Structure formats: C-alpha cells, structure tokens
Amino acid sequence: MAEERRHRSFMTGQEIAETFNNQEVLQMETRLKDIETRLQETHDRLVATDDWDELEELREASATLREESRRLLADIRKAKEKFSDSIHFGKTN
Numbered sequence: 001m002a003e004e005r006r007h008r009s010f011m012t013g014q015e016i017a018e019t020f021n022n023q024e025v026l027q028m029e030t031r032l033k034d035i036e037t038r039l040q041e042t043h044d045r046l047v048a049t050d051d052w053d054e055l056e057e058l059r060e061a062s063a064t065l066r067e068e069s070r071r072l073l074a075d076i077r078k079a080k081e082k083f084s085d086s087i088h089f090g091k092t093n
Contacts, residue, residue, distance in 0.1 A: 028076045032069060039065045 042065060046058045 025076055025079050028072055028079065032072050032076070035065055035069045035072065039069065 039062060042058050042062045046055065046062065049055050049058065
C-alpha cells in the first residue's frame, strides 16, 4: 500500500518526457502564433502603404518572418517525431 502511494506520488520517466516535450512544443507553437500575427500585421501594412521605401522594408520583414515560421514548423515536427519515436521504442530521453 505504501509502495503504491509512493509510486503514484512520482512521475514516471515517460510522464516526465511527455510533460517536457509538451511544454517544449507548446512554447514553440506559441512562438509560431506570434510570428503568424506579426506576419498578418506586416501583410496588412503592405497592402495599405503607398511608400516605396516602407514597401521594401515590409517585404523583407515578411520574408524573414516566413523563413522563421518554416524553421519553427520544422523544429516542432522534429520534436513531435522524436518524442513519438522514443515512446514507440520505450525510450524516454
């Protein structure tokens, strides 16, 4: 009985890995949403501007945000695949 209570009071290695992975992925997804918001704001400004200098700045900012978004999506996929593989093979780290 005491052993059972002690076991329930500690997270298993798999639970720790799931929690860590979920937090890591959630942070990346939050960053991605921020990038998407900034990208939409940049796009809205692009459509509204008549200033050629600002237009060029906004185009560059948009390209940078799209590239950052692609890298972050790749990182999210890798983190999810790594975690999925570790659970499939019984590994937690």
